[in-house]
Amino acid sequence: MSSNERREKLLQILKKYDKPVKGSELSVELQVSRQVVVKDIALLRASGLEIIATSTGYIILDSVKNEFKIKCKNHSSDDELYDELQTIIDLGGKVKDVIVEHPAYGVLKADLNVATNRDLKKFMEKAATSEFKQLSVLSPNYHIHTIEASDEQVFQEIKQELKAKNILFE
Structure with a gap:
C-alpha cells in the first residue's frame, strides 16, 4: 500500500x-x-x-459537522424534560449531551445520546429515580444541548418547534 x-x-x-x-x-x-x-x-x-x-x-x-448547539430553558418538571427531548427526536435530531455553566465550577457536560423513543424511555426511567438530579438545576436559567441533525434545515425545524413550545431560551 x-x-x-x-x-x-x-x-x-x-x-x-x-x-x-x-x-x-x-x-x-x-x-x-x-x-x-x-x-x-x-x-x-x-x-x-x-x-x-x-x-x-x-x-x-x-x-461531527452536523452538530449544533441550542439553549433551552430549564425544566420545572419531568414532563417538560420529556417534551423537550421528544420534540427533538421526533423531528430527526439526536440529543448528544447537556451542558451547563455552573457559577463556581464553570462548564459541566454530560453525555445523553438520546436519538430514539427507546433511548428516551430509558433516560426517563433513570430520571424517575430518587437519585436522579437534572444537571440543569446547577445553572440558574438555561442549559445547552448539542444536537446532531442530518442537515441545517432539520436543525432549524427543531429550533422553530422548540421556540413555538416556549422551550427555547432567547
Whole structure:
C-alpha cells in the first residue's frame, strides 16, 4: 500500500467513527508503526482537515459537522424534560449531551445520546429515580444541548418547534 493509499484508509477509519480512535489501534489496522500514524495525521492536518488529538485518540471534526448547539430553558418538571427531548427526536435530531455553566465550577457536560423513543424511555426511567438530579438545576436559567441533525434545515425545524413550545431560551 502506498503512503497516499494509507492516508486515505486512515481518513476512512476516522470518518467511520464518531468517537476518538487510539493511535495504537490505527497503527495495527494500517500495519505501520505508531510514529507513521502520527506523521500521517500531521500530513492530513496540513492538507486542511481538522483532526484533533484527544486523550482517548484521534477524531476528525468533519465526522461531527452536523452538530449544533441550542439553549433551552430549564425544566420545572419531568414532563417538560420529556417534551423537550421528544420534540427533538421526533423531528430527526439526536440529543448528544447537556451542558451547563455552573457559577463556581464553570462548564459541566454530560453525555445523553438520546436519538430514539427507546433511548428516551430509558433516560426517563433513570430520571424517575430518587437519585436522579437534572444537571440543569446547577445553572440558574438555561442549559445547552448539542444536537446532531442530518442537515441545517432539520436543525432549524427543531429550533422553530422548540421556540413555538416556549422551550427555547432567547
